[in-house]
Amino acid sequence: MRRLVELQQKLLPDLVQVLRERYMLLRSIDHLQPIGRRGLAQAMGTTERILRAEVELLKDSGLLHVSAAGMNLSVEGQQVLDEMEPLVGELFGLTDLAEQLQRLLGIPEVIVVQGNADQSPWVKEELGRVAARVLKQIVQENDIVAVTGGSSVASLAHHLSAAPVFKTVQFVPARGGLSERAELQANTLASQMAARTGASYHLLHVPDRLQPEALQTLKKEQQVQEVLNLLRQARIVLHGIGDAISMAKRRNHSEAEIAELQEKGAVSEAFGYYFNEAGETVHHMPTIGLQLEDVKKAESVLSIAGGESKAKAILSFAKQSCQNVLVTDEGAARSLLSARL
Amino acid sequence: MRRLVELQQKLLPDLVQVLRERYMLLRSIDHLQPIGRRGLAQAMGTTERILRAEVELLKDSGLLHVSAAGMNLSVEGQQVLDEMEPLVGELFGLTDLAEQLQRLLGIPEVIVVQGNADQSPWVKEELGRVAARVLKQIVQENDIVAVTGGSSVASLAHHLSAAPVFKTVQFVPARGGLSERAELQANTLASQMAARTGASYHLLHVPDRLQPEALQTLKKEQQVQEVLNLLRQARIVLHGIGDAISMAKRRNHSEAEIAELQEKGAVSEAFGYYFNEAGETVHHMPTIGLQLEDVKKAESVLSIAGGESKAKAILSFAKQSCQNVLVTDEGAARSLLSARL
DNA sequence: TATCACCGGGACATTTTAAGTCCCGATCAA
DNA sequence: TTGATCGGGACTTAAAATGTCCCGGTGATA
Numbered sequence: 001m002r003r004l005v006e007l008q009q010k011l012l013p014d015l016v017q018v019l020r021e022r023y024m025l026l027r028s029i030d031h032l033q034p035i036g037r038r039g040l041a042q043a044m045g046t047t048e049r050i051l052r053a054e055v056e057l058l059k060d061s062g063l064l065h066v067s068a069a070g071m072n073l074s075v076e077g078q079q080v081l082d083e084m085e086p087l088v089g090e091l092f093g094l095t096d097l098a099e100q101l102q103r104l105l106g107i108p109e110v111i112v113v114q115g116n117a118d119q120s121p122w123v124k125e126e127l128g129r130v131a132a133r134v135l136k137q138i139v140q141e142n143d144i145v146a147v148t149g150g151s152s153v154a155s156l157a158h159h160l161s162a163a164p165v166f167k168t169v170q171f172v173p174a175r176g177g178l179s180e181r182a183e184l185q186a187n188t189l190a191s192q193m194a195a196r197t198g199a200s201y202h203l204l205h206v207p208d209r210l211q212p213e214a215l216q217t218l219k220k221e222q223q224v225q226e227v228l229n230l231l232r233q234a235r236i237v238l239h240g241i242g243d244a245i246s247m248a249k250r251r252n253h254s255e256a257e258i259a260e261l262q263e264k265g266a267v268s269e270a271f272g273y274y275f276n277e278a279g280e281t282v283h284h285m286p287t288i289g290l291q292l293e294d295v296k297k298a299e300s301v302l303s304i305a306g307g308e309s310k311a312k313a314i315l316s317f318a319k320q321s322c323q324n325v326l327v328t329d330e331g332a333a334r335s336l337l338s339a340r341l
Numbered sequence: 342m343r344r345l346v347e348l349q350q351k352l353l354p355d356l357v358q359v360l361r362e363r364y365m366l367l368r369s370i371d372h373l374q375p376i377g378r379r380g381l382a383q384a385m386g387t388t389e390r391i392l393r394a395e396v397e398l399l400k401d402s403g404l405l406h407v408s409a410a411g412m413n414l415s416v417e418g419q420q421v422l423d424e425m426e427p428l429v430g431e432l433f434g435l436t437d438l439a440e441q442l443q444r445l446l447g448i449p450e451v452i453v454v455q456g457n458a459d460q461s462p463w464v465k466e467e468l469g470r471v472a473a474r475v476l477k478q479i480v481q482e483n484d485i486v487a488v489t490g491g492s493s494v495a496s497l498a499h500h501l502s503a504a505p506v507f508k509t510v511q512f513v514p515a516r517g518g519l520s521e522r523a524e525l526q527a528n529t530l531a532s533q534m535a536a537r538t539g540a541s542y543h544l545l546h547v548p549d550r551l552q553p554e555a556l557q558t559l560k561k562e563q564q565v566q567e568v569l570n571l572l573r574q575a576r577i578v579l580h581g582i583g584d585a586i587s588m589a590k591r592r593n594h595s596e597a598e599i600a601e602l603q604e605k606g607a608v609s610e611a612f613g614y615y616f617n618e619a620g621e622t623v624h625h626m627p628t629i630g631l632q633l634e635d636v637k638k639a640e641s642v643l644s645i646a647g648g649e650s651k652a653k654a655i656l657s658f659a660k661q662s663c664q665n666v667l668v669t670d671e672g673a674a675r676s677l678l679s680a681r682l
Numbered sequence: 683t684a685t686c687a688c689c690g691g692g693a694c695a696t697t698t699t700a701a702g703t704c705c706c707g708a709t710c711a712a
Numbered sequence: 713t714t715g716a717t718c719g720g721g722a723c724t725t726a727a728a729a730t731g732t733c734c735c736g737g738t739g740a741t742a
Contacts (some may be wrong), residue, residue: 003424004345008419010402011363015353022352036718054727060477061351065502079704080351085705087345129403161406166535170695225718378687388732393690409689409738505720 005090020092025054026081028061028071034070097333101326103334104197105318107303116331117306123329124306127130131304131327135160138236138300138325141168145236146290147193148174148271149186152240154302157192166197172230174239175272175289176206186289200241202227206288219288231290237298241305242269243313266311270303277312279319296322303309303327311335346432347455348399349548361433365399365412366395367404367422375411417511438674445677450618450666457672459532459645464670471643472668473580476501478664479577479641482496482509486577487631488534489612490527493581493645498533507538513571515580516630517547518611527630543568547629558627572631578639582646586656611644612636616654620660637663644668652676 001011009016028044037055041048053069058064063077073081094112101110113130115123135156139145147153171193173186182188187203194201204227206218215250220226244266248258262281272285273292281292295301301322305314306329314332317323349356369385378396382389396412399405404418414422419666435453442451452472456464477499478487488494513533514527528544535542545568547559559565561652585607589599605623607615613626614633622633635644642663646655647670655673658664 006426007421007428008360008402010417011367011399011401011425012356012360014398015359019349019353019356034718037720038717047702049703057354060474061354062500063351065720070718076351080348083348087348100455131700133401165511217553263710295365341668375689379688388731389731407690410740411689496734 005087011196016091017095020095021089022054022058022093023081023084025051026077029064029329030081032071033072036070040284056338064268065139065248077308083310084325094330095335099331100337101328101333103327105273105315105323106320106321107323107326110260111125111325111327112333113306113327113329116308117329118309120306120330123331124151124155125186127152127304127306127329128157129159129329130163131156132159134302134325134327135236136163138302139163139165139169140235141165143169143215143236145169145171145188145193145199145238146174146231146234146294146298147190148237148239149173149184149189150242151184151219152306153186153238154184154192156294156304157189157196160193160196162196162198166199169197169199170230171201172227172234173204174203174231174237175298176204176287178333181199203228205287210287212286215288216266224288228288232294232297234275234290234294235299237290237295238272239295239301239303241303241310241313241317243267244269244274244307247279248274268316270317275316275319277316279316290318296320298322300324307331308335311339315339342501343431356463357436358402359431359590361446362430363395363399364422364425366392367399367418367425370405370412371414371419371422373600374413375408381412381671390444412569435671437456438671440680442674443629444453446656446664446667447662448659452666452668453674454647454668454670455648458670459650459672460648465492465496466495468502468645468647468668468670469498472497473500473502473645475643475666475668476577476579476625477504478641479505480504481576482506482646483521483667484510485575486510486512486534486540486573487515487572487575487635487639488512488522488523488527489578489631490512490530491579491581491583492525494527494530494579495525495533496503497579498537498663501534501537502540503537507540508539510538511535511571513568513575514541514543514545514630515543515572515578515630536663543571545630551628553627556589556629558628565629569629573635575631575635576640578631580611580636580642582644582651582654582658584608584650585610585615587617587650600628607656608674611658614655616660620655622656633661633663637661641665646673652680656680 025044028040032040032043035043037048037052041051044051055066058077059066062074063080064071064073094114098110098112102108111130111134113123114124115126117123117127118262162255170191173190190201191203193199204224206224210218210232221320244261245258247262261274261283265276266282267277268275271290271292272287273281274283276282302325303317303323304327308331311332312325314328315336347359368387369381373381376384378389382392383393389464396405399418399565400407405412414510425554429676435455435556439451441454442453443446452471452475454464454467457469460463463604507672512531514531518525527628531542534540543599544545545565547565551559564622585602588600588610589602602615602624607623608618612631612633613628615624617623643666644664645668646656649672652673655669
């Protein structure tokens with residue numbers, strides 16, 4: 001039966017949304033009955049006319065009847081409501097989670113995919129697929145898209161496909177090499193995305209962990225300057241959110257550095273910045289690339305992070321209030337919400 | 342699982358229909374891939390633009406991808422298709438049955454509800470509910486609706502509800518008393534329908550089984566004349582279809598009459614006419630009311646009959662080719678179709 | 683390798699449907 | 713009896729769906 005629900009969501013995503021609205025409507029009526037159109041519209045935060053159409057449909061289905069006193073659920077409507085109760089979680093669970101996260105984190109749009117990336121590898125693919133869809137929706141002509149590294153963003157890259165609009169788009173790596181595996185580095189991903197979509201791309205050839213003098217020298221390089229300029233104009237930023245300690249280890253930080261990060265309470269990492277639970281920057285890796293202030297200037301910041309292990313990191317980074325869209329999974333979402341209850 | 346679909350269908354009446362269409366679309370693509378929009382539209386008997394919207398949705402769901410060569414199912418799409426296969430029978434069974442009946446009986450619209458009225462009493466209620474919905478859809482201002490007796494039509498009456506359009510509608514009994522229980526007689530039902538919908542109604546006070554002279558006298562009565570006139574102008578006819586022998590018994594025909602009906606091969610009854618398997622009139626009760634020729638002049642004839650015991654009768658009456666809508670049940674439908682295979 | 687039919691995506695006019703808004707007589711509660 | 717609220721109607725406006733044609737490009741075929 002569960003499988004049927006999943007099939008429906010694949011094949012009828014639009015209808016599931018409608019189903020959800022109708023269910024909520026029934027539930028509201030159940031709660032407020034007898035209630036009139038206008039009162040109900042106000043209570044549900046919708047308009048009178050739009051509600052009217054729905055009510056007429058439900059009336060024709062025999063789920064409610066109307067009288068001069070207002071609307072009441074019919075016996076059948078009550079029954080439908082009762083029988084749907086246990087299915088609601090499955091049918092709409094993810095949407096519900098998303099809405100709760102929107103409120104909790106203050107992010108305009110949150111999308112939750114099924115599963116837990118910590119447990120099931122395919123969930124990361126699903127995150128990427130959904131994030132790719134979001135990107136295709138928000139991308140515009142002549143956009144500059146800043147891209148970080150990491151497995152989440154890599155998964156996004158895998159699921160991009162060509163579209164005409166991408167012809168004028170530029171993908172720009174947000175950072176140089178960060179001692180990670182090549183296939184997860186921003187440079188690689190930017191070029192992959194460009195190849196898949198028909199966009200153009202740039203590379204930022206800056207080795208990781210430079211001495212301050214070398215850094216200054218490189219910053220003056222023509223090529224580097226150009227890329228940095230582009231980054232500052234980025235309209236879209238694609239990035240993952242990392243757990244601070246895991247990221248530090250993956251980047252081969254020394255034991256001492258890691259200890260220092262722990263002492264400072266670092267829980268999340270993004271763009272080379274480490275943040276504590278309150279969202280304060282506790283450390284900043286001295287490399288060249290996209291700066292936090294650039295991210296905040298960007299119009300669309302698309303974050304991708306899944307798995308319950310990322311929950312704290314997601315919460316921490318959300319304090320920056322710079323995200324527009326968060327694509328996450330059930331594992332992270334439930335962990336976040338249960339911690340706050 | 343079945344219950345889930347039923348629940349959803351109450352809230353989303355065309356869920357199954359849409360699901361069916363999308364499934365067929367996927368299947369067609371699977372079969373014809375790679376195929377372009379225009380080719381596919383032609384193959385599926387739809388238009389390019391409408392197909393395009395569907396394709397875009399499925400593409401966004403990741404079930405298919407498009408290339409310059411045409412569309413192909415994605416791995417996921419193939420998977421969805423495979424997994425739906427075993428569900429198709431159950432999901433679309435009734436729709437399929439309805440379509441097959443449309444072809445077999447030559448009736449423009451056939452609706453099949455779940456169950457078998459012979460076995461489950463509630464199926465008759467469902468028949469009535471669906472038929473009532475159909476009536477509400479087809480009724481227009483100033484309509485004259487001819488109504489026969491019987492339990493099927495009674496069930497329709499129970500499920501009617503008020504609507505503004507009914508204020509100008511007149512319900513007219515198709516026949517006078519027919520020695521049945523009062524609550525199943527046309528007069529009763531016409532008044533019931535009027536009461537429930539806010540329509541007006543007429544009564545036909547003609548006793549059953551009159552001597553020919555008395556019949557002639559009554560026919561000249563002012564009141565009777567008026568009702569007969571209305572019947573002749575009926576735009577909508579609501580009627581059940583009876584099994585010939587059962588009907589004869591219920592109406593207290595004599596043993597001799599029943600034997601005669603059997604001998605003549607009567608299998609169905611409607612409007613006081615008895616028909617054989619070929620659809621020929623083998624007997625006509627000498628009472629006043631709606632004539633078969635009036636039925637054939639009506640724009641909409643809505644037949645209601647369920648239960649496998651009615652299968653033969655339905656087939657027989659369909660030969661009259663006067664029906665526009667048939668509401669029946671699974672029991673009758675399967676019986677009809679298996680007999681013809 | 684040249685040709686050509688077919689492909690997807692775009693554009694746009696037109697139709698259809700949804701939605702916003704206000705009104706009215708009926709009905710119920712105070 | 714009064715007054716607020718109800719459902720349903722009517723009408724305008726906004727938005728979405730649809731029909732239709734075009735274009736540059738791709739892939740198969742000759």
